[in-house]
Structures are given as structure tokens and as C-alpha cells.
Amino acid sequence: MFKKLACILSFFWVAAAAASGQTTIHVAAAANLQSVLTSKIIPAFEAQSAVTVIPVFGATKVLEQQFENGAPYDVFISADTATVDKLAAEKLVDKNSVTTYAIGTLVLWSPNSASAHPKSVNDLTNPQYKHIAVANPKTAPYGTAAIESLTSANLLTTLNPKIVYAENIQQALQYAVSGNADVAFTALSLVISRNDGVWVDVPPALHKPIEQSLGVALNASAPAKLFAAYLTSKAVDQIWTTSGYSLP
Numbered sequence: 001m002f003k004k005l006a007c008i009l010s011f012f013w014v015a016a017a018a019a020s021g022q023t024t025i026h027v028a029a030a031a032n033l034q035s036v037l038t039s040k041i042i043p044a045f046e047a048q049s050a051v052t053v054i055p056v057f058g059a060t061k062v063l064e065q066q067f068e069n070g071a072p073y074d075v076f077i078s079a080d081t082a083t084v085d086k087l088a089a090e091k092l093v094d095k096n097s098v099t100t101y102a103i104g105t106l107v108l109w110s111p112n113s114a115s116a117h118p119k120s121v122n123d124l125t126n127p128q129y130k131h132i133a134v135a136n137p138k139t140a141p142y143g144t145a146a147i148e149s150l151t152s153a154n155l156l157t158t159l160n161p162k163i164v165y166a167e168n169i170q171q172a173l174q175y176a177v178s179g180n181a182d183v184a185f186t187a188l189s190l191v192i193s194r195n196d197g198v199w200v201d202v203p204p205a206l207h208k209p210i211e212q213s214l215g216v217a218l219n220a221s222a223p224a225k226l227f228a229a230y231l232t233s234k235a236v237d238q239i240w241t242t243s244g245y246s247l248p
Contacts, residue, residue, distance in 0.1 A: 024052045025224045026072055028063040030079035030212070031135075031168035032104060032142060032187035036243040037077075039193075044239075045230050051223040059139035059168035067092055074217050074224035077231070079104065079169075080141040081213040093215030097225070101232050102245040104210035105188035106145045107199040109176055117198040118183055121153050121206070124162070132162045133172040133181035141210060142169040146185035149206035188244030211248065 029037055034057045042053045056063070056071075060079045067073050067087065076093055078084045081100060088095040108124075110117045118124055124132060135143030143165075150156040164180070166172035169187050176184035177196070191199050216228045230236065237247060 023050050023223065024054060025074040025221065025227060027053055027055045027075045027077060027227070028067060028071070028073040029055050029057050029077040030060045030063070031057050031140070031170040032079055032189050033057065033077060034170055034190070035193065036189055036239065036245075040239050040243065041231065041236055044236070045227060049223070049226070051227065053227060057168075057170065059136065060141055061139035062167070074220050075214060075228050076217070077101070077212075077214045078141075079210065079212050080144075081211050083141075084213040084215040087215055091218055094218050094220070095215075097216035097220075097228060098213055099215075099228070099232050100211050100213045100248040102212050102240050103248055104142065104212055105204075105244055105246070106142060106149065106202040106207065106210065107186060107188045107191065108183055108202060109173060109186050109191050109197050109199040110183040111176060111179070111197045114182060114198075117200075119200055121149060121155060121202060124155065124159055124183065129182045130162060131164050131175075131181040132159060133164050133166055133175035133184035133186075135169040135172045135185070136165045136167060140168050141212075142185070142187055143172070145207040145210055146202070148208060149185075149202050152206040190244075192244040212245075 037055055060083050064083050067076060076084060076087060084098050087093045088098050108118050116128055134146045137143040137147045150159055164175060166175055172184045173186040173190050175181035214228055216224050240247060
């Protein structure tokens, strides 16, 4: 349904926004989406609509708590599927709007200035890697995937003393950028356009797929529904695939 909505002509986007009386929407978005949304998707959507999108980025579970406590989000864009399903069960988002929009990629990233760059998770046992940044698995799905990967590789017990937990995947990256960690588990989407570091994909077989879903708030305005439609439309397929994601 959303894909069909997103194919309508630009003038309808404007008309729908005007008819709803709302030209600004507030979006809760997982931290891994910060680069692709702010630099590509939101500007493209705003350029063809009368809608202003105000995003708030953070760890998925932190945003979930905010939403459950009354934060006025019109669209919830998660880094997993379970959180949006839970919000739908709580009748905070429309269950019919729940859609998987992308599949994320987990990587290991280290700055160019590092003396060495890991080629696999097994390399992290090298003593030169003293601090490994990981997003909190209790709040961030990419953090969960990182811990799953270390567990699958039988490395978690060995590496646990080296792990430095960050609030979200963006902060995990910043730990490595700033030198507070030697390497970070982070999202490919956050580093794919950077030129100040080196990354290697974490084998997908080591963790569950990072399927990412969205949902529109119950009784949301037309602009909110149209923005959600845009996120899953053919118009942005190439943006997703060139920004570190694969399509569901």
C-alpha cells in the first residue's frame, strides 16, 4: 500500500499536507539512520512536499521509552522489527503501517591513524586492540548484533574486558573516531561515506539479520503516512542500497 502511495504526483503531496493542516512531522529514528536521513532522504522528501521533517536520533529502545511516555512522534523508524511490533501491540502505531524498509550491515571500523586494522573479529584478540566500542545491546539492535557475533565466534568471554559500551551505534563510532576506543562495531551506513577510517564487514552468519522496520503513529496525519510511504518507495531504493543497506 505504501509503495503505491509514494508513486503519486508531487502536487498531491503538497495538497495532502495542506488538507491535514500539519506541515511539520516529528520522526523518531534509530541512530544508524542519521547520515542517510539527514543528508539524502529527508532533503529529497522535503524538496517535493510541503512537509518539514524534524528527526530525533537515538538508540531504538531509548526512543521506544520516549514514545511510550508520550513523546509526540508521528513516525517511528526502528533498527529492528520487534520494537515496532511491540508499539503496534500497544496501539501506539498503526499495525497496518508496520513495514520492513531495510536490512542493516554491521562492520568493524578503525581510524586511519590506527597502527593496525582488524580484518576479522578474530583479530580483536590481538593485544594492540585494548578498547572495543559496542553499542549497548540492551538499547541498540546493532549492539545486540555485535554481541551475537562475538558469541558465535566464541570470543565474548575473551574480549569482554576490552568492551566499552556506548549508548547507541553513532556514539560507538565516535569512541573510535576520538581515540577512546581502538575499534568500533558500527553500522556500515555511518561510515560508508567517511574517508577517515577503514572498515570490514562482520559476517552476517555470525548474527541475526538486522531487519529494520517502521511504523506510523496511530491516527497520524496524512504527511506522516506519506513520509513513511516515501521511505519504502522505489524512489529511495537506490539511496538505501548505496548507503550501506540491503532491501528486504
